[in-house]
């Protein structure tokens with residue numbers, strides 16, 4: 001986008017007399033993680049550990065952790081330290097690029113990883129893997145970034161073990 | 162007790178990848194005008210309006226007010242509803258609620274989308290929790306691909322089974338003058354199309370369309386006068402589930418659809434949907450869902466859908482035709498997509514589906530889907546509930 005131009009409309013295209021205006025709305029947001037997710041994210045950042053949380057009623061261990069169990073509508077507070085290894089439950093290999101969203105270039109794999117001691121799956125990237133030979137049920141382990149900032153992607157990806 | 166309510170008018174635009182000749186209000190008006198014509202009504206006869214779309218797709222956040230030029234809502238009550246992919250059926254449901262409640266007699270429901278206004282996949286990604294899954298979730302394709310991967314593994318289904326669904330729906334669309342994609346395709350075409358997210362290929366996935374749909378609901382006493390064969394609403398049921406994609410552990414099933422359809426069948430007195438339902442208009446965002454979700458609609462047992470699909474049970478000449486219109490694989494103006502399912506089901510009941518008409522339809526079912534992973538079900542009949 002050219003410097004100094006208004007950001008909402010920056011181009012007008014004439015398509016055989018039908019005009020279309022190209023624009024962009026850039027809106028900065030500030031998203032609160034909340035107390036529960038903050039503890040999870042700090043765990044990734046400071047301890048390279050993955051924490052889940054257990055529902056006092058149905059005993060489900062959720063990861064990523066959240067404050068409320070959607071089934072029982074109760075607050076959860078019992079933290080469970082999970083292993084950094086788990087099973088790849090299912091996956092897909094992404095072949096199209098979505099540069100404004102995807103953190104990596106296609107082709108790449110992501111899937112649902114069920115960690116030890118967790119009852120829910122964790123969606124994440126699969127790395128250091130031969131994509132053609134990925135299989136459901138194979139064991140994977142979390143690889144952490146060297147520089148971590150309290151973000152879900154402090155886990156770089158899960159790699160086959 | 163709810164008032165008996167029927168659909169008496171249906172209007173659709175034609176659908177295509179982009180309409181540069183109209184703006185959103187004008188697009189909406191095309192569907193509204195056709196629905197009014199279909200019911201033999203004018204705006205004077207409309208008591209209230211409900212409208213919806215995916216508002217972040219056009220970056221217009223008060224469609225209720227903004228659409229007045231096209232919707233006819235000037236000095237009338239109008240409300241906006243948006244629930245993601247299910248928006249079209251949510252709006253249709255609200256149209257029904259408005260009439261069934263007794264507050265309004267004749268109500269206009271509008272679903273619309275100009276997908277060409279934005280990057281659908283980037284916009285859809287805003288449905289994800291911003292701090293957790295948004296980065297790589299990126300649209301609807303990946304999760305649908307991952308769930309079919311799990312289904313293949315568990316039940317021995319194939320990519321070709323999904324391709325058969327794609328061929329069925331695309332070729333059905335040849336009979337639908339409103340459809341966006343109207344090209345005859347083969348299983349080989351699907352298998353050779355570029356992989357988007359393994360195992361989903363380009364021809365397995367719905368397009369993005371510009372278009373609109375409008376339905377007119379009327380109460381008992383008026384409906385019979387407005388339509389020779391009104392499509393009576395027998396039941397509507399919906400279910401919502403989780404926030405994170407990793408949470409449901411049965412990726413092979415769609416639990417929300419199982420629960421919603423079971424509830425709908427119970428209320429409509431249906432015990433054997435394969436035999437008792439004459440046609441289904443299903444919100445199938447990918448051909449893969451046309452395999453595994455059949456089980457979630459209770460038309461067969463777990464793992465049996467591939468066999469029924471290979472046998473052609475859901476083809477136009479099969480026992481239970483699915484998507485005579487071509488479904489979302491042929492036409493997908495997202496905020497209207499689910500309403501089109503209801504509208505097409507109503508056309509089948511009313512006997513007005515033209516070249517895509519299934520003979521002797523008495524009971525029709527429509528579904529809606531939104532990720533992650535919501536389901537709505539509507540059952541219409543030619544008889545009053």
Ligand SMILES: [Zn+2]
Nearest residue numbers: 055058069072
């Ligand atoms: Zn619980």
